[in-house]
Amino acid sequence: MMKARRSFSATRELGLFALLAVICVGFGAASENFRDPYNFLDRTRQWVEIGLIAVPMTFIIATAGIDLSVGSLLALCGIVAGLCFQDWGLPLPVALVCGILAGGAGGALNAVAVSGLRVPPLVATLATMAMFRGLAMGLSQAGPVGGFPRWFTDFGSISALGTGDYLVPYQLLILMALVALGVLVFRRTCIGRWTVQMGENPKAARFSAVPVNRLLFTLYTGCGLVCGLAAVIYTARFATARPDAATGLELEVIACVVIGGTRITGGNGSVIGTFLGVLILGTLRFGMDMSGVLQQYQIILVGLLVIGTAIANEWLARRNREGLPESVGSQYAARSSPTDSARLP
């Protein structure tokens, strides 16, 4: 079963990689500014917050859940960090940790609603999405919080590792580290296995002694913590903590996860795919910017891309079921008869 899934996701990742290559070659041929390494690396700063949150979101969607509150939570964490620094006079690093912890608390609230109170994730996080945004607005009196030191704001948009035109922004390294961690956890630990089992069939997962509640709690809280981390980077990038920060971020994150081949109905997922999704969306936007495509047409093209990859994913999943009967057999058994799959490891 593991083997079959691997090949399925490898095919999909290969396809995504080819798509990314086509985008790179196409825009690279069309625009000199696209080929400029400084431009490309600097642009990655704009993808980092989305990329970070997309990692835990991949796990959550793989359990057939969703977290719509990530954008609002990011704004709230930024405001908490900003106020700790400005109004309470805490040293900036401490204030930033407070912001990240606020993310953990927000995530835990989602987790309690989803796992403890059994509110459907869509509803629970829709509610907290409004709540977190409202809290951010209330705490900051709807105004930006600024006055951060130069080293912090430079970290967001200027500081980088490297020389000449090859400057790697520090936050890109953070993203790479989290993606690597995500891949490891998904492929090599019980959390990854349980996540997939839970998404395939939650009842079966419970019967087969998967600690569903603990799993959900870990995933949603983790997602909140990552939102806090993203909030620190976002705040540095815009030199202000803003209550209206990251509006609509949740949709971008979900789009990346879906492009990456994680099915919105749960049951499988790929962190590498998600990372490729982030790169594809970002590179496509960057390429369109550099070739002067107007903002309104960019939105249409991005929509087409999401639909296209979703169709391709469904097609791949179907072919996978038909081509590899044994693997599908067990997956289908899992879906149709919980008692059967209870015997699975």
Place this chain on the structure above:
Amino acid sequence: MRHMRNCFKGTLLVTVLVVACAWGCSNRGRDHSAGGDSGKALTIGVMPKLVGIDFFNAVEKGAIEAGEELDVNVVYDGPVVNDVTKQSALVESWIARKFDAIVIAPNDPDAIAPVLRKARQRGIAVVTYDADADPASRDFFVNQCTYDSVAKALVDTMAEGIGPEGKYIFLTGSLTAVNQNIWMDRMEQYCKQKYPNMKNLSQTPKVSEEDQALATQVTIDALKSYPDVDGIYAMTSVALPGAAEALRKEKAHDRVFLTGLSTPNSMREYVKQGVVKRFVLWNPVDLGYLAVYSAKGVVEGSITESTSSIVAGRLGQIRIANHEVLLGDPTIFHAGNIDEFDF
């Protein structure tokens, strides 16, 4: 399975090679162009707070006019909502597209500062207009009107309307609106000096909260509570048409003189009906025009820290002081000239 992995590795290798080639080519290309095409026209990006509103459409008109005169390539683009994060992303892409100058009306002075600093580090001239950014992050600010010049224009207009011994009240947006408070402060100072017998009937300004219907209601109430008032200053572009509506409803425009700050499009009707005789605003067409002139000056080095004035096309001599380019006196709009403006 093995085949699949090899295939994957192959694609990876090919892509890396292709990308490496592309980057290699681009570096050679740039070295070449660095020696060559110096005669290329400049590209200046002009960004409004948001696109699609009359004020900034007028700025665009002026910017394009200046672009044609100066033979520079003007790109006008901006966010569809007044969101500074969208502005920041657009500045990033203008940096990447290697514009020569960026002219911007920032939605937030601090949030826009890091990308503007980055633009300057990459050798791009940065000029702000309409609203300023953190002064360390830009080269020059094109100041549409100093606070004093607005205050003087408003007070002189009022004195002309109600005489040097008239009684007046203020109608503002909110009590915390920074620009309005400074203007009212300067107006009182100037008024004391020049027209010492004019009298403010209400030390606290009336509040309209940027709500036109509320402005109308507040003005109707004020006409009742101050029956001897001669003049009203409406300090925001929303308060002025609201107050004008009140005068029309109450048929009070013959005994009360109303003036203030607003745009010709929102006041045209009232000026034509004689409800409002004269009002004040800076001219956004000239603002866009001057901003592009200034940007070109900064790029070419004709505007530096020590420059004290420039000649900007049809605007003539323009003063520069303290890293600010001063547009000069605001325009006074009346029935005779209002049809020349569309913003």
